[in-house]
Amino acid sequence: MTHEPIYSPADLRRLEQQAEAAGCGLMQQAAEATVAWIRNRFSPGAAIRVVAGPGNNGGDALWAAVRLAEAGYRPQVVCPRPSEAPTPQAALSRLLAMGLPVWPMWPDALPAPALVVDGLFGIGLARPLAEPWSTLVRAINAAPAPVLALDVPSGIDAWTGRRSGSSVVRAHATLTFLCAKPGLHTSDGADLAGEVDVARLQVPASLLPSAEGALIDTPQDALPLRPRNSHKGRFGSVLVIGAAPGMAGAGLLAGTTALACGAGKVWLLTLDPTLTVSPIQPELMIRPLNDSRTLLDEAAVCAAGPGLGTSVDAASVVAAAVDRPGPLVLDADALNLLAAIPSLAEALAQRALPAVLTPHPAEAARLLGCTTAAVQHDRVAAARTLAARYHALVVLKGAGSLIMRPDGFYHVCPVGSPALASAGQGDVLTGVIAALLAQGLSPFDAASLAVWLHAMAGRRHEDLQGPVGLRAGLMGDRVAEEMNRLYRQRAASQPVMPPPLRQWRADWPEF
Numbered sequence: 001m002t003h004e005p006i007y008s009p010a011d012l013r014r015l016e017q018q019a020e021a022a023g024c025g026l027m028q029q030a031a032e033a034t035v036a037w038i039r040n041r042f043s044p045g046a047a048i049r050v051v052a053g054p055g056n057n058g059g060d061a062l063w064a065a066v067r068l069a070e071a072g073y074r075p076q077v078v079c080p081r082p083s084e085a086p087t088p089q090a091a092l093s094r095l096l097a098m099g100l101p102v103w104p105m106w107p108d109a110l111p112a113p114a115l116v117v118d119g120l121f122g123i124g125l126a127r128p129l130a131e132p133w134s135t136l137v138r139a140i141n142a143a144p145a146p147v148l149a150l151d152v153p154s155g156i157d158a159w160t161g162r163r164s165g166s167s168v169v170r171a172h173a174t175l176t177f178l179c180a181k182p183g184l185h186t187s188d189g190a191d192l193a194g195e196v197d198v199a200r201l202q203v204p205a206s207l208l209p210s211a212e213g214a215l216i217d218t219p220q221d222a223l224p225l226r227p228r229n230s231h232k233g234r235f236g237s238v239l240v241i242g243a244a245p246g247m248a249g250a251g252l253l254a255g256t257t258a259l260a261c262g263a264g265k266v267w268l269l270t271l272d273p274t275l276t277v278s279p280i281q282p283e284l285m286i287r288p289l290n291d292s293r294t295l296l297d298e299a300a301v302c303a304a305g306p307g308l309g310t311s312v313d314a315a316s317v318v319a320a321a322v323d324r325p326g327p328l329v330l331d332a333d334a335l336n337l338l339a340a341i342p343s344l345a346e347a348l349a350q351r352a353l354p355a356v357l358t359p360h361p362a363e364a365a366r367l368l369g370c371t372t373a374a375v376q377h378d379r380v381a382a383a384r385t386l387a388a389r390y391h392a393l394v395v396l397k398g399a400g401s402l403i404m405r406p407d408g409f410y411h412v413c414p415v416g417s418p419a420l421a422s423a424g425q426g427d428v429l430t431g432v433i434a435a436l437l438a439q440g441l442s443p444f445d446a447a448s449l450a451v452w453l454h455a456m457a458g459r460r461h462e463d464l465q466g467p468v469g470l471r472a473g474l475m476g477d478r479v480a481e482e483m484n485r486l487y488r489q490r491a492a493s494q495p496v497m498p499p500p501l502r503q504w505r506a507d508w509p510e511f
């Protein structure tokens, strides 16, 4: 997979200092990247309102205004309290020398701009915004023009995505510098950052810190291979454990999705004795609890939890699934059992191959013994604690889903859609992860690719139809479409033999 790295706040600050000391001119580079971004969308001559804050984020904005003026744009610069540091001050002098006014407050009388650039605050934000910044934020959000945020929409924490207070810039796009930042994709940041681009800037490779995580990018190379010389045994088998009385749908969703996403065969071990066959999915093999021992031995992958309930039978079959050595996904009620039964946690920690746990924020809160709000307050920290505690891969669902390894390295999914906020989507995701594990992916790759495919299916539904109407029952086929799209893209990037220009036979002498 190709990834944008994410550095920790401390590592990013260290990188900034070392790069500045090495004379990299980061602020100038950030300004150049901003102008390149703007040139790609707006013609010279356009009025661009550049709003600069009191620190280096403001410095980026002031230098962007200088470069915009040089490139033939008409910057309208707003800067109530410029930074006193030399580089931003140099930009101010250049602007004044070019005869460009710097307005202390939002200039209502000027012609409306084509774009507003938010350079108020970046990663140095330390508290809620007060005057004069909150008035400027209101003006930015009310402007009849799109907003480009530099580095981070002002008022948002770049790592958690939380608002610092009620004054927050709502950007249509964000150009972030040096590395990707999880807070642009999760929590409030998912709604306030708009489309996000990363400008890595030129920094000597020797200064780059090791990443604490990465954004998932189009993960073509993680796809399981599908040779022609295949049979269903090659693509693994999945045992879904769930579907207790009254909750059969959840188990059926996970099972049918695993089939749609390429698992060779799928059993559903149901705790409901009346459930024997699915008339709409006859290829799904539904088996009673009595068969659990045989199936736990036979299946390559176990996915326990969808519609499982928390009965004594449920607890004992989950314990048996945790004890077997193969790939394992625990979701929904299996996570609730894990929260309640300490011996399950001990058994998970003993596994050589880490299990994949897929909590939504409320399930994560139950496991951590805290509130859902506390989980959402710092999703990366919550997922990191869970992954270390259970020695497991943790998929923390929600906007900007996180996939956390036990060693603390994580992926953030930058794709998402409110179309996925509907009943049964968690069961679907469990089915996708299980299918990819069955096809031989490692737990981290399977969880990351599954989250991305699931999110892409949601995004495509939203783009083509809108944010409602994506029932979980439709998802198996939609996720399979996304997989096939990736296969086609990968095939298109391989060398291709051109077709013959004429009919050809080896024994024709003119050849």
Ligand SMILES: NC(=O)C1=CN([C@@H]2O[C@H](COP(=O)(O)OP(=O)(O)OC[C@H]3O[C@@H](n4cnc5c(N)ncnc54)[C@H](O)[C@@H]3O)[C@@H](O)[C@H]2O)[C@H](O)CC1
Binding pocket: 016, 017, 020, 026, 027, 030, 053, 054, 055, 056, 057, 058, 060, 120, 121, 122, 123, 124, 125, 126, 127, 128, 129, 130, 133, 150, 151, 152, 177
């Ligand atoms: N440092 C570099 O080499 C580069 C930084 N880049 C950009 O700079 C910002 C980070 O800059 P910094 O000066 O540290 O912080 P901010 O500009 O975000 O904030 C300014 C300053 O304001 C104070 N402050 C914090 N919160 C508030 C508040 N609520 N109200 C008023 N004042 C506040 C605090 O003292 C801050 O220091 C980074 O995001 C990049 O945009 C370049 O990208 C590259 C080089």
Ligand SMILES: [K+]
Binding pocket: 057, 118, 119, 120, 121, 122, 149, 150, 151, 152, 153, 154
């Ligand atoms: K900003």
